[in-house]
Amino acid sequence: MMASLNNKLIAKPVLQIEQKNNLSSINLKGSWNLLAINGSSSITRELKALQYNSDCIWRLDEVEALDTAGAWLIWQAWGEEFPNQVEMRPEHKRLFDRWKTFNYARPEETQKSLAQIFNDGNKVILAFYRHVFNGIILLGQLLLDTVYLLRSPNKIPWPEISMTIYSSGVKALGITALVGFLIGIVLSYLSALQLQAFGAEIYIINILGMSVIRELGPLLAAILVAGRSGSALTAQIGIMRVAEELDALSSMGISHSLRIIFPIVVALTVTLPLLTVWTNAAALLGGMVSAWHTLDISMQQFVQRLPDSVPLVNVFIGVGKAAVFGMLIGLIACHYGFHIKPNSESLGNETTNSVVASITVVIMVDAIFAILFMGTGMP
Numbered sequence: 001m002m003a004s005l006n007n008k009l010i011a012k013p014v015l016q017i018e019q020k021n022n023l024s025s026i027n028l029k030g031s032w033n034l035l036a037i038n039g040s041s042s043i044t045r046e047l048k049a050l051q052y053n054s055d056c057i058w059r060l061d062e063v064e065a066l067d068t069a070g071a072w073l074i075w076q077a078w079g080e081e082f083p084n085q086v087e088m089r090p091e092h093k094r095l096f097d098r099w100k101t102f103n104y105a106r107p108e109e110t111q112k113s114l115a116q117i118f119n120d121g122n123k124v125i126l127a128f129y130r131h132v133f134n135g136i137i138l139l140g141q142l143l144l145d146t147v148y149l150l151r152s153p154n155k156i157p158w159p160e161i162s163m164t165i166y167s168s169g170v171k172a173l174g175i176t177a178l179v180g181f182l183i184g185i186v187l188s189y190l191s192a193l194q195l196q197a198f199g200a201e202i203y204i205i206n207i208l209g210m211s212v213i214r215e216l217g218p219l220l221a222a223i224l225v226a227g228r229s230g231s232a233l234t235a236q237i238g239i240m241r242v243a244e245e246l247d248a249l250s251s252m253g254i255s256h257s258l259r260i261i262f263p264i265v266v267a268l269t270v271t272l273p274l275l276t277v278w279t280n281a282a283a284l285l286g287g288m289v290s291a292w293h294t295l296d297i298s299m300q301q302f303v304q305r306l307p308d309s310v311p312l313v314n315v316f317i318g319v320g321k322a323a324v325f326g327m328l329i330g331l332i333a334c335h336y337g338f339h340i341k342p343n344s345e346s347l348g349n350e351t352t353n354s355v356v357a358s359i360t361v362v363i364m365v366d367a368i369f370a371i372l373f374m375g376t377g378m379p
Contacts, residue, residue, distance in 0.1 A: 011064050012036060013043045024056040028063050032070030047077040060088035071095040131335070131357075138335055141257050142265060149262070157263050164267030168229035169275060176224055180279035183216060184208065184286025192294040201295040205302055208287040209310035217280035218272075218318045219366055222325035225272055226358035230333040233264055234354040237337025238347040246338075256338070265330035272326030273319045280318070313376060321369050325362050332358045 011030040018025045030036065037043060060066075060074075075096055082096070149156050191207050237260065240246050249256060284306070291297040336354035340346050 012040050013070070015043060015046050025059060026056050027059045028074070030063070031065040032063050032074070033065045033067040034069040036065070037070060037073065044073065047073055056083065056085075058083050058086040058088075060086070060092060063088070063092065066092050066095060068095060068098070072099060075099045134339075135331060135335055138261065138331055142261060142331070145255075145257050145262050149258075155258075157259055160259060160263035161267050164233075164263050165271050167232070168225060168268060169271035172225060172228055172275060173278060175228065176221055176275050176279045177282040179220060179224060180212075180217070180282035181286040183220060184212065184283035184288075185290045187211065187216070187283075188287035188290035189294060192291065196295070201297065202305075204287075204291050204295060204297065205305045206309040208284065208291075209306050210314065212283045212287070213280050213310055214314045214318050215366070215370070217283060218276045218322040218325060219362070220283075221272060221275040221279045221322060222329065222362045222366075223359055225268065225275065225326070226329050226362060227355055229268070230329045230358045231351050231355045233330075233333040234337040234340075234351045235347065237334065238340035238350060241338075241340050242342045242344075242347065244342075261330075261334045264334055265327055268326035268330040269323050270326070272329070273322040276318060276322035311378075317369070317373055317376065321366065324365060324369075328361050328365065329358045332361060 013032050013036050014027075014029040016027040016029070018027065058078075071092070080099070082100075088096075188204060188208055191204050192201065195201050195204055195207075237246075240260075246256060249259065288299045288302045291302060292299055333354055336350045336357070340350045
């Protein structure tokens with residue numbers, strides 16, 4: 001009952017075409033709103049048939065109701081510009097002015113010129129060199145602080161170092177052990193499938209020992225620490241910037257490098273080698289379990305043959321790489337942390353950049369170590 005009453009109250013949209021003195025006149029009458037247009041499916045086809053016809057006189061002064069939906073249909077029929085001759089009410093014209101402003105405000109896709117591309121490339125290169133230059137300054141300041149603390153051992157920030165070791169090392173034991181154990185299982189299982197084809201199952205100990213102790217252990221531990229602890233340390237420094245704690249330390253005469261940078265770098269340099277040994281043990285344990293299950297190599301045989309398969313120098317290479325990785329992750333975390341501006345957007349962006357840069361630098365340095373020590377420690 002109510003629906004039928006509404007249909008009677010709403011006038012249907014009407015489109016009439018009249019010819020006077022070889023000039024066409026298009027008269028729109030009735031209601032041109034969303035409800036009325038949905039009730040008349042033919043009106044849309046009639047408007048499309050008149051699309052881009054700018055030589056006609058459009059009369060809209062007898063339109064009873066007009067909303068943005070009806071104005072959009074008529075605006076499309078006009079080719080998104082006012083025709084040469086149009087008559088309408090002022091309140092209706094404001095609806096078409098909105099669509100006109102909307103169309104002009106849409107961004108246009110433009111092709112970058114060669115000069116713009118060159119300028120963008122220069123900005124990327126300059127930003128890279130700026131990061132490298134600031135990193136060198138940070139490293140130099142760290143060396144000066146180290147010399148100063150060696151002369152004044154009573155000023156070494158032991159509480160900050162201990163707290164960072166606990167947060168980045170002790171709390172990471174679980175995740176590093178789990179990842180190392182699973183990687184050992186996967187590597188052992190895939191190697192076993194290949195070695196069985198040649199009848200060289202016993203050499204799985206050589207493959208697991210060399211790959212885990214020398215490469216995968218330090219790399220896995222460094223990537224996990226960079227993603228877990230590096231991001232947390234960067235965000236921590238950024239929060240200190242947002243909360244103006246860094247300014248408070250400066251006003252009290254407390255050095256940022258002595259109280260923040262030095263403890264982070266020293267703690268990660270000490271922690272990462274220990275985490276590497278822990279990850280190596282978990283990965284080798286996973287490899288033992290997989291080798292015992294797939295190749296029937298007992299754990300006792302695995303442990304007895306491992307020292308002969310992997311010379312001791314490989315352990316030192318892996319631990320040494322881990323110490324370098326820890327120092328680099330700490331420096332990068334501090335570098336991006338002090339570049340955070342006092343807003344939440346910069347905090348998220350610089351934390352992400354810190355993780356990406358840390359992982360990238362770790363992989364690059366690992367490749368350099370692999371080239372430098374290519375012939376060292378081979379059985």
